[in-house]
Amino acid sequence: MSKRKLSAMRPSDGVVWITGASSGIGAAVALEMARRGWQVSISARSSDKLDALASQHDNIVSYACDVTDRKGMQKTAQKIETEMGSLAMIIANAGIYLPTNFPEFDVSIFDKSFDVNLTGAVNMIAAAYPFMIERKQGQIVLVSSVAGYNGLPTSAAYGATKAGLLNMGEALAVDLAQYGLSVNMVAPGFIDTPATQKNTFHMPALMDVTKAARAMVDGLEKNRTRITFPKRFTFWLRLMTFLPRQLYVRLLSR
Ligand SMILES: NC(=O)c1ccc[n+]([C@@H]2O[C@H](COP(=O)([O-])OP(=O)(O)OC[C@H]3O[C@@H](n4cnc5c(N)ncnc54)[C@H](OP(=O)(O)O)[C@@H]3O)[C@@H](O)[C@H]2O)c1
Numbered sequence: 001m002s003k004r005k006l007s008a009m010r011p012s013d014g015v016v017w018i019t020g021a022s023s024g025i026g027a028a029v030a031l032e033m034a035r036r037g038w039q040v041s042i043s044a045r046s047s048d049k050l051d052a053l054a055s056q057h058d059n060i061v062s063y064a065c066d067v068t069d070r071k072g073m074q075k076t077a078q079k080i081e082t083e084m085g086s087l088a089m090i091i092a093n094a095g096i097y098l099p100t101n102f103p104e105f106d107v108s109i110f111d112k113s114f115d116v117n118l119t120g121a122v123n124m125i126a127a128a129y130p131f132m133i134e135r136k137q138g139q140i141v142l143v144s145s146v147a148g149y150n151g152l153p154t155s156a157a158y159g160a161t162k163a164g165l166l167n168m169g170e171a172l173a174v175d176l177a178q179y180g181l182s183v184n185m186v187a188p189g190f191i192d193t194p195a196t197q198k199n200t201f202h203m204p205a206l207m208d209v210t211k212a213a214r215a216m217v218d219g220l221e222k223n224r225t226r227i228t229f230p231k232r233f234t235f236w237l238r239l240m241t242f243l244p245r246q247l248y249v250r251l252l253s254r
Pocket residue numbers: 019020021022023024025026043044045046047049065066067068093094095096097116143144145146187188189190191192193194195196
């Protein structure tokens with residue numbers, strides 16, 4: 001097994017493909033990467049929003065697709081390879097947050113969250129993997145959340161998907177390094193996007209989406225295994241993972 005540090009993909013290595021790029025973090029990252037010279041392919045379900053984003057930069061091309069459609073994702077990957085060039089980086093960013101509100105136990109919240117956030121990411125990896133493994137190079141990026149560090153109120157479904165992405169990504173990073181593929185996990189705190197604009201509670205250290213995109217792309221250029229921002233918030237959530245779990249649950253249940 002090779003022990004050399006894998007280097008980050010560069011725009012000269014090929015194309016980046018980003019899901020969930022019709023708004024929020026995905027759209028901001030697409031623009032940031034296009035500005036840094038990348039050829040960017042963007043996916044989401046809303047083709048009108050994707051087209052509007054693609055019209056803002058020559059380097060951005062729209063490929064509407066639902067991440068839960070495994071065959072559709074495979075066809076999209078093939079289309080990007082044929083029309084734009086080699087997939088050098090994929091960013092599994094599409095995600096939904098559906099709160100769990102008890103005492104009702106709504107299993108559909110879990111099903112939908114797992115399908116989009118977790119299986120959607122698997123579908124993207126599966127679609128791009130044959131091309132990357134053949135070339136023995138590529139960067140797989142999973143957009144998780146600090147909600148994946150600890151169990152949080154109303155986040156039983158969402159948090160499970162985000163913890164799943166962190167664990168799955170780490171395992172893939174370990175297994176795929178020998179084939180020249182790197183895996184980066186992104187764990188943002190609160191970022192100002194259409195998703196968080198629905199929240200009615202106070203969001204500490206809420207970060208501007210353009211700044212967040214810059215921090216994320218900086219981390220990807222350094223090929224950091226875990227990328228997190230804003231640090232003044234995410235640091236505390238990371239620290240909380242070291243609390244005795246009984247104490248943690250008692251504190252959070254209040
Ligand atoms: N904002 C935050 O504070 C924050 C913090 C931590 C992690 N995150 C994560 O960052 C990612 C982006 O979130 P955001 O805040 O930017 O949210 P957002 O603005 O709501 O964007 C979500 C994106 O996912 C796409 N999407 C949803 N379901 C999809 C599906 N089935 N197939 C394809 N695309 C789908 C949406 O597009 P369509 O509806 O057009 O399909 C949209 O482009 C998510 O994974 C989220 O969990 C966000």
